[in-house]
Amino acid sequence: MKVSYYPGCSLHSTGLEYGESTQEVCKILGIELNELSDWNCCGASSAHCTDEVLAIELATRNLVMAEEAGLDLVIPCAACFQRFKVAEKHITEGKEPAIKTPYQGKVPIKHLLDFLVEEENLKVIKEKIKKPLNGLKAVCYYGCLITRPPKVTDAKHYENPQAMDELLSLLGVEVYPWSYKTDCCGGSLMLSRPDIVAQLSGKLIQMAEDAGVDCVATACPLCQANLDTKQAAISKNLGREVRFPTFYFTELLGLALGSGEADKWLRRHIVDPRDLLKSKGLL
Amino acid sequence: MQSESVIVPDNAWLAEVRNSSGENASLCYQCKTCSSGCPVAFAMDLLPHQIIHMIRMGLKDAVLKSSSIWLCVSCEACTTRCPNDIDVAKIIDALRMASTKSGLKLGEKKPSVFHDSVLSSIKKTGRLYELGMIGIYTLKSGDMVSNIKSGSLLEDAKVGWKMFKNGKLKLIPKRIKGRKEIKNLFKKLKRGESA
Numbered sequence: 522m523k524v525s526y527y528p529g530c531s532l533h534s535t536g537l538e539y540g541e542s543t544q545e546v547c548k549i550l551g552i553e554l555n556e557l558s559d560w561n562c563c564g565a566s567s568a569h570c571t572d573e574v575l576a577i578e579l580a581t582r583n584l585v586m587a588e589e590a591g592l593d594l595v596i597p598c599a600a601c602f603q604r605f606k607v608a609e610k611h612i613t614e615g616k617e618p619a620i621k622t623p624y625q626g627k628v629p630i631k632h633l634l635d636f637l638v639e640e641e642n643l644k645v646i647k648e649k650i651k652k653p654l655n656g657l658k659a660v661c662y663y664g665c666l667i668t669r670p671p672k673v674t675d676a677k678h679y680e681n682p683q684a685m686d687e688l689l690s691l692l693g694v695e696v697y698p699w700s701y702k703t704d705c706c707g708g709s710l711m712l713s714r715p716d717i718v719a720q721l722s723g724k725l726i727q728m729a730e731d732a733g734v735d736c737v738a739t740a741c742p743l744c745q746a747n748l749d750t751k752q753a754a755i756s757k758n759l760g761r762e763v764r765f766p767t768f769y770f771t772e773l774l775g776l777a778l779g780s781g782e783a784d785k786w787l788r789r790h791i792v793d794p795r796d797l798l799k800s801k802g803l804l
Numbered sequence: 805m806q807s808e809s810v811i812v813p814d815n816a817w818l819a820e821v822r823n824s825s826g827e828n829a830s831l832c833y834q835c836k837t838c839s840s841g842c843p844v845a846f847a848m849d850l851l852p853h854q855i856i857h858m859i860r861m862g863l864k865d866a867v868l869k870s871s872s873i874w875l876c877v878s879c880e881a882c883t884t885r886c887p888n889d890i891d892v893a894k895i896i897d898a899l900r901m902a903s904t905k906s907g908l909k910l911g912e913k914k915p916s917v918f919h920d921s922v923l924s925s926i927k928k929t930g931r932l933y934e935l936g937m938i939g940i941y942t943l944k945s946g947d948m949v950s951n952i953k954s955g956s957l958l959e960d961a962k963v964g965w966k967m968f969k970n971g972k973l974k975l976i977p978k979r980i981k982g983r984k985e986i987k988n989l990f991k992k993l994k995r996g997e998s999a
């Protein structure tokens with residue numbers, strides 16, 4: 522199977538291991554990722570606060586390339602995915618201000634998670650599991666923009682999404698229920714108001730601990746970065762040392778598919794999750 | 805008569821916001837669902853439902869000077885849950901733009917500096933160059949000085965160094981071929997052709 526692939530800026534930098542594990546997982550599953558050749562930044566959180574037309578045009582330049590390629594477009598970053606969907610709806614629903622573009626809205630835009638749980642892909646995953654992740658307890662954290670707002674993302678289960686729960690359960694992970702699947706990590710306030718991010722991400726980590734799991738699984742580079750890099754400030758706020766492992770769901774998938782590269786991805790984290798996996802005999 | 809103690813409402817503002825955001829604040833019946841689900845409500849000076857009500861009352865300057873519009877993280881919980889289908893997050897976006905254009909003192913400067921730093925990076929190379937963006941942001945926001953004073957610079961530097969060592973912060977920016985196209989999108993913005 523061939524798809525167009527838009528990694529977005531984070532997967533080449535702060536979310537490097539999300540990009541690497543995505544590439545590896547797709548290789549194992551026989552999915553060919555064709556990276557859009559000259560893609561540009563979607564404008565992320567900043568363009569839509571500054572100018573609506575700029576935000577839509579930045580995303581649309583990529584959509585035009587994807588439409589020329591004629592394949593489904595797969596995007597691992599939640600923010601990029603949502604900005605592309607906003608542009609798609611704006612153009613196809615003929616909203617004001619009108620945007621001049623050849624884009625016709627014919628590209629199926631998919632977040633990587635939703636793409637991988639499509640029936641056909643799940644079937645291949647099931648066949649190729651080499652090392653079930655038995656004994657690992659996790660909560661699934663989806664964040665805001667994979668599902669919200671549903672009139673943009675077309676998400677069916679936007680308050681209680683299921684895709685990652687379904688996928689990780691298939692891998693043998695013991696997935697726990699919790700009420701914070703789509704609560705915000707603090708997003709783009711990372712640099713400008715780190716105190717707010719530490720508060721919000723700290724709450725998520727506390728709630729995951731309370732749920733009784735070993736780790737949090739994420740599907741967004743900003744969520745993972747906030748949860749992983751703010752634990753010094755979170756420890757300060759809580760008055761105890763917090764070192765709570767976070768994963769990209771693709772890292773767990775790669776591990777279960779028997780990839781030999783997992784160690785390379787996992788050592789890039791600020792809170793090293795390898796000890797946890799070793800203690801469970803999974804690495 | 806206008807003095808400092810008298811608030812003069814701007815009666816045209818409700819229509820202006822409707823025009824710039826495409827959203828009708830008059831549909832709100834103040835159920836406070838937006839504020840109840842807002843993750844940053846604890847840090848805001850005005851809650852989302854209050855902002856919507858103040859738009860209807862024409863209290864333009866008070867809203868445009870609020871910190872809330874810059875603390876909104878665009879998580880879209882309000883937009884998703886509004887029973888009257890008001891896209892609250894889109895209204896907040898329109899308010900941020902109006903606030904920047906108004907020349908009023910921003911209620912919360914740093915998030916705005918962050919967005920400017922991100923966009924200036926995209927404008928130059930077509931993609932976000934994190935190290936460059938962080939550099940511009942740190943200088944313009946004054947965070948360098950305040951972080952040295954609070955001692956958080958050391959902690960940030962530790963995390964930053966680890967990320968750099970782990971290959972997550974690139975020294976050299978990636979420049980796309982279509983940089984000119986991207987620059988043109990930004991040029992339109994400068995000439996005021998965009999909304």
